[in-house]
Amino acid sequence: MKYSCLNPIAPIGLNIFSDSYENTDNVDEADVILVRSASMHDMEFSDNLKAIARAGAGYNNIPIEKCAEKGIVVFNTPGANANGVKELVIAGLILASRDIIGGVNWVQSIKDQPDVAKLVEKGKKQFVGKELKGKKLGVIGLGAIGVLVANAATHLGMTVYGYDPFISVDRAWSLSRSVIHVKNREDIYRDCDYITVHTPLIEDDDPNSNTKEMINKESIGKMKDGVVILNFSRGLLVNDNDMEEALKSGKVAKYVTDFPNDKTANMEGVIAIPHLGASTEESEDNCAMMAVKQLMDYIENGNIKNSVNFPNCDAGECVSEGRITILHRNIPKMLTQFTAAISVLDVNIANLVNKSRGNYAYTVIDVDTSVNGEVVKKLKDIEGVLKVRVVK
Numbered sequence: 001m002k003y004s005c006l007n008p009i010a011p012i013g014l015n016i017f018s019d020s021y022e023n024t025d026n027v028d029e030a031d032v033i034l035v036r037s038a039s040m041h042d043m044e045f046s047d048n049l050k051a052i053a054r055a056g057a058g059y060n061n062i063p064i065e066k067c068a069e070k071g072i073v074v075f076n077t078p079g080a081n082a083n084g085v086k087e088l089v090i091a092g093l094i095l096a097s098r099d100i101i102g103g104v105n106w107v108q109s110i111k112d113q114p115d116v117a118k119l120v121e122k123g124k125k126q127f128v129g130k131e132l133k134g135k136k137l138g139v140i141g142l143g144a145i146g147v148l149v150a151n152a153a154t155h156l157g158m159t160v161y162g163y164d165p166f167i168s169v170d171r172a173w174s175l176s177r178s179v180i181h182v183k184n185r186e187d188i189y190r191d192c193d194y195i196t197v198h199t200p201l202i203e204d205d206d207p208n209s210n211t212k213e214m215i216n217k218e219s220i221g222k223m224k225d226g227v228v229i230l231n232f233s234r235g236l237l238v239n240d241n242d243m244e245e246a247l248k249s250g251k252v253a254k255y256v257t258d259f260p261n262d263k264t265a266n267m268e269g270v271i272a273i274p275h276l277g278a279s280t281e282e283s284e285d286n287c288a289m290m291a292v293k294q295l296m297d298y299i300e301n302g303n304i305k306n307s308v309n310f311p312n313c314d315a316g317e318c319v320s321e322g323r324i325t326i327l328h329r330n331i332p333k334m335l336t337q338f339t340a341a342i343s344v345l346d347v348n349i350a351n352l353v354n355k356s357r358g359n360y361a362y363t364v365i366d367v368d369t370s371v372n373g374e375v376v377k378k379l380k381d382i383e384g385v386l387k388v389r390v391v392k
């Protein structure tokens with residue numbers, strides 16, 4: 001098996017690959033690809049490519065539908081970098097409230113003058129800030145990161161409002177009881193001094209699901225004067241023109257973003273961080289290890305965990321004589337056709353697992369004899385089959 005990395009991936013993760021895996025710089029010959037934020041939208045994928053692992057959370061840099069159509073399973077590593085982002089969000093809250101950046105830059109500007117200590121005491125009043133304790137924080141999106149941010153902020157003495165209409169049961173369990181559950185974004189807009197967004201970038205006609213540019217003229221208009229907005233999710237969650245106007249008028253006091261661009265990097269009132277949320281040794285290690293383990297389990301056993309375009313499926317370790325995996329469309333009569341194709345050739349099915357997700361489905365078939373090319377050909381010829389792989 002050959003793997004290719006489109007971004008630097010932490011060695012502790014790559015070292016998990018056994019001797020059966022070798023690195024290649026030629027993406028066209030790779031069986032699996034590891035990626036962080038490199039855009040894959042303009043890439044052509046070879047027929048040999050079986051899986052892509054995003055060592056991170058957001059996968060908007062990967063064309064997941066196009067991959068599904070080619071039978072390429074795309075994984076991400078949910079939660080693996082959440083603590084790194086949480087800590088930077090807390091730093092963002094503090095940077096927006098205390099003029100640490102202005103103060104530090106000012107000290108640099110006076111450092112060659114005589115009696116710096118005296119100048120500091122005289123000049124520090126220009127950098128007076130506010131405390132977070134007692135302020136209201138709205139967290140939109142209570143996933144791996146949002147929950148950690150919400151919980152941490154309660155320990156800073158903030159009153160925290162949380163909004164997520166799609167929150168998972170596990171996340172709900174881990175959310176502090178001190179977090180106030182709100183059922184619509186408007187409550188957050190109306191009441192909060194700080195608003196932080198932790199949803200994926202989603203473009204959808206349904207305004208409840210859509211997150212693209214959810215921070216815009218209209219939503220900002222519903223917010224408190226002097227609100228602070230933090231965006232450690234994706235730049236496109238915010239309409240930059242509307243933000244510029246709101247910063248100029250003072251409606252928004254500060255905009256903290258981990259995704260600066262040509263416009264926001266030049267805007268007054270913006271604290272621009274160069275996408276450092278997950279750039280900690282710990283997060284990079286966690287993501288790399290999780291990504292490699294998921295890829296190996298898929299290659300060696302056909303198991304799918306944390307895919308973003310195919311259903312999760314755990315058929316266990318492959319102990320039977322043969323195992324075939326089939327990525328296919330989620331349409332009627334597929335299983336009947338698979339079993340028919342296999343039984344015609346006198347092969348006995350020992351175990352079968354079938355899972356579906358939206359338009360796509362996945363079937364793992366364990367057989368009592370080793371799999372021959374004829375079986376594979378018969379399966380591949382079935383309408384709706386996207387990829388057939390002999391795992392063993």
Ligand SMILES: NC(=O)c1ccc[n+]([C@@H]2O[C@H](COP(=O)([O-])OP(=O)(O)OC[C@H]3O[C@@H](n4cnc5c(N)ncnc54)[C@H](O)[C@@H]3O)[C@@H](O)[C@H]2O)c1
Binds near residue numbers: 057171198201
């Ligand atoms: N700055 C960074 O370096 C960095 C690092 C990791 C993740 N991210 C970004 O942060 C996002 C969130 O990461 P995560 O690990 O918490 O992901 P996650 O999948 O655990 O959580 C996302 C949450 O958003 C919720 N959600 C989806 N649509 C929503 C909507 N319309 N309104 C409210 N909530 C909605 C989901 O229900 C889910 O609970 C990622 O998608 C990525 O874009 C950035």
Ligand SMILES: O=C(O)[C@H](O)COP(=O)(O)O
Binds near residue numbers: 036037055081275
């Ligand atoms: O979605 C993510 O996981 C983050 O944006 C991190 O991206 P990175 O791996 O390029 O730092």
